[in-house]
Amino acid sequence: MLQRYVTWLGNVFGHWNWGTSPKGGSVNEEVSRRMWVSLRLMLPGWLLGVVLGVAIGAYTATKQYKVSDRVATAFTLFLIATPSFVLGTVVQILAIKFNKAVGSTVFYVSQEQTAGTAGFWNLLLDRAHHIILPTLVLTLLGLSSLSRLQRNLMLDSLGADYVRTARAKGLRRSKAVVKHALRTALIPTGTYIAFQVSGLFLGATYTERIFGYNGMGIYGVSTISGLDINGVVAVTAFGGVCYLVGATLADIFVAILDPRVRLS
Amino acid sequence: MTQDNPMREVIAAQNDPVGGLTSDPIAAGTDAATTATPAAEAPRAKRVTQRQLIRRRFLRNKPAVVGMAVILAMFAMAWVVPNFLPWRYDQLDNNAFYAPPGTGNHLLGTTQAGADVLALTMRGLSKSLIIGFMVALLQTSIAALVGSSVAYIGGVYQTAMMWIVDLLLVIPSFFLIAIVTTGGPKGPHAWLLLVVLLAFFGWPLSSRVVRSMSMSVKEREYVQAAKYMGLSTTKTLIRHIIPNISSMLIVDACLGVGYAILAEAGLSFFGFGVQAPDTSLGTLIAEGQQTATTFPWIFLAPATFLVILVMCVNAIGDGLRDALDPNSMSGGRA
Numbered sequence: 001m002l003q004r005y006v007t008w009l010g011n012v013f014g015h016w017n018w019g020t021s022p023k024g025g026s027v028n029e030e031v032s033r034r035m036w037v038s039l040r041l042m043l044p045g046w047l048l049g050v051v052l053g054v055a056i057g058a059y060t061a062t063k064q065y066k067v068s069d070r071v072a073t074a075f076t077l078f079l080i081a082t083p084s085f086v087l088g089t090v091v092q093i094l095a096i097k098f099n100k101a102v103g104s105t106v107f108y109v110s111q112e113q114t115a116g117t118a119g120f121w122n123l124l125l126d127r128a129h130h131i132i133l134p135t136l137v138l139t140l141l142g143l144s145s146l147s148r149l150q151r152n153l154m155l156d157s158l159g160a161d162y163v164r165t166a167r168a169k170g171l172r173r174s175k176a177v178v179k180h181a182l183r184t185a186l187i188p189t190g191t192y193i194a195f196q197v198s199g200l201f202l203g204a205t206y207t208e209r210i211f212g213y214n215g216m217g218i219y220g221v222s223t224i225s226g227l228d229i230n231g232v233v234a235v236t237a238f239g240g241v242c243y244l245v246g247a248t249l250a251d252i253f254v255a256i257l258d259p260r261v262r263l264s
Numbered sequence: 265m266t267q268d269n270p271m272r273e274v275i276a277a278q279n280d281p282v283g284g285l286t287s288d289p290i291a292a293g294t295d296a297a298t299t300a301t302p303a304a305e306a307p308r309a310k311r312v313t314q315r316q317l318i319r320r321r322f323l324r325n326k327p328a329v330v331g332m333a334v335i336l337a338m339f340a341m342a343w344v345v346p347n348f349l350p351w352r353y354d355q356l357d358n359n360a361f362y363a364p365p366g367t368g369n370h371l372l373g374t375t376q377a378g379a380d381v382l383a384l385t386m387r388g389l390s391k392s393l394i395i396g397f398m399v400a401l402l403q404t405s406i407a408a409l410v411g412s413s414v415a416y417i418g419g420v421y422q423t424a425m426m427w428i429v430d431l432l433l434v435i436p437s438f439f440l441i442a443i444v445t446t447g448g449p450k451g452p453h454a455w456l457l458l459v460v461l462l463a464f465f466g467w468p469l470s471s472r473v474v475r476s477m478s479m480s481v482k483e484r485e486y487v488q489a490a491k492y493m494g495l496s497t498t499k500t501l502i503r504h505i506i507p508n509i510s511s512m513l514i515v516d517a518c519l520g521v522g523y524a525i526l527a528e529a530g531l532s533f534f535g536f537g538v539q540a541p542d543t544s545l546g547t548l549i550a551e552g553q554q555t556a557t558t559f560p561w562i563f564l565a566p567a568t569f570l571v572i573l574v575m576c577v578n579a580i581g582d583g584l585r586d587a588l589d590p591n592s593m594s595g596g597r598a
């Protein structure tokens with residue numbers, strides 16, 4: 001038992017060999033292939049979600065209790081209560097309805113690419129075409145909680161003295177809001193966003209399942225149900241590394257945004 | 265519009281018939297009647313007990329009231345409706361596979377195997393409700409006990425417990441729960457293990473909040489007094505510290521229900537949660553999702569219930585937070 005453990009440890013750290021699955025496939029190969037699938041899937045949706053989430057949050061905070069704020073609040077609360085697998089499936093159903101109505105395949109609802117696509121540009125276009133719907137889902141999910149967070153933070157900083165001072169000095173409202181209120185309100189959001197980096201590889205398990213992407217999240221789930229212990233260990237270790245990277249990024253991000261934090 | 269908030273707060277505090285509320289150490293749960301204003305200060309002010317005050321503030325929050333009504337209706341539906349249905353959730357109609365809603369006596373259609381979707385959804389709803397509330401109750405209780413005792417006792421106990429808490433926070437709970445339920449016992453009561461596991465990974469975060477709140481409560485005079493009167497640690501915790509952070513605990517439990525329901529649905533979606541023949545909303549959604557593009561009703565019924573359920577729980581949580589927080593202005597004055 002102990003001997004086997006030592007051998008395994010030696011393989012992992014000595015040769016960077018994470019072992020094989022029960023069917024004989026190499027865990028290394030699987031992980032190194034799938035992590036890019038996951039990243040390709042998550043990155044556009046995550047970026048869009050972050051940008052839109054911060055923008056919507058900041059905008060609704062300046063319009064507190066007006067119609068636009070109420071609508072956005074109701075919408076985001078609905079999105080927060082909707083798990084990704086429900087949202088993804090609803091989007092799929094709607095897309096197929098739309099495809100049927102139009103009479104051609106405007107949206108692909110499954111797979112990362114059409115089999116047999118050749119050439120770099122063709123492949124890129126084809127993948128971009130396939131990624132529209134997953135990106136839509138991931139964007140909506142990302143912006144929902146982020147815009148709530150950003151709105152609450154923004155409300156705090158909008159009422160702060162320094163924003164009033166900036167306005168009193170004669171700064172235009174838009175400039176006071178963006179330069180003084182938004183900048184302060186971005187610090188905690190930055191931490192939150194940086195932590196999300198850790199979810200870039202493993203966070204989209206449901207979206208992967210629904211839209212047929214063979215990424216890391218699905219791999220983690222299938223290794224568990226397939227009792228593939230080496231695979232489970234590799235995925236968990238991978239997740240741990242992602243988490244650490246995210247935490248480090250969070251610290252760096254805060255140090256960039258907040259002049260009070262200085263590492264001497 | 266936010267700039268005038270501090271001002272309004274001051275005015276509100278002056279007009280507030282129960283102005284002592286913010287500084288009064290006695291919080292919800294403990295002898296509420298004694299919270300009334302001293303008669304000398306406001307002779308004509310009507311006596312408002314804290315319970316009445318909280319109820320009034322809660323009722324002013326429309327989404328929360330609607331949410332509460334819907335949740336109660338769901339509880340009633342989940343246990344009453346199945347008795348009046350022509351089909352039980354585990355009964356199969358061999359004459360109707362993938363029947364669309366409205367065929368025969370299947371109000372919401374049938375599944376691939378011919379089970380009635382409405383009966384299944386009601387069964388799943390009751391299971392999700394039970395799991396959600398049990399997990400929330402369990403995890404908030406653990407968080408309250410651990411968090412407050414850690415803050416009160418301190419020392420080596422605190423260091424050790426905080427290590428455990430931080431360790432549990434880092435562990436990817438989804439994978440661990442999945443691993444345990446895959447290898448764990450099967451059978452009709454396997455969902456109880458799921459409840460325990462969800463609570464086990466749910467309490468650390470709230471226990472940190474409880475700890476930081478208890479840190480300030482334990483320095484109050486009445487806790488000191490209780491200590492010097494020789495009250496045992498357990499009694500001090502249960503009688504003096506936990507009641508004074510109860511508002512936070514209530515809100516935490518309420519929001520925990522939403523998280524637990526979503527977590528259970530997520531696990532069940534991959535087959536790691538509630539196992540067949542029993543069902544939950546997540547299990548049903550997973551079943552419906554595979555054929556959602558051709559037979560959408562199997563998916564839509566449980567999905568709708570799940571989304572409405574979580575939205576209502578969150579609305580109640582927000583309403584309770586506003587009603588219980590004496591500094592909150594979002595519930596209107598007083």
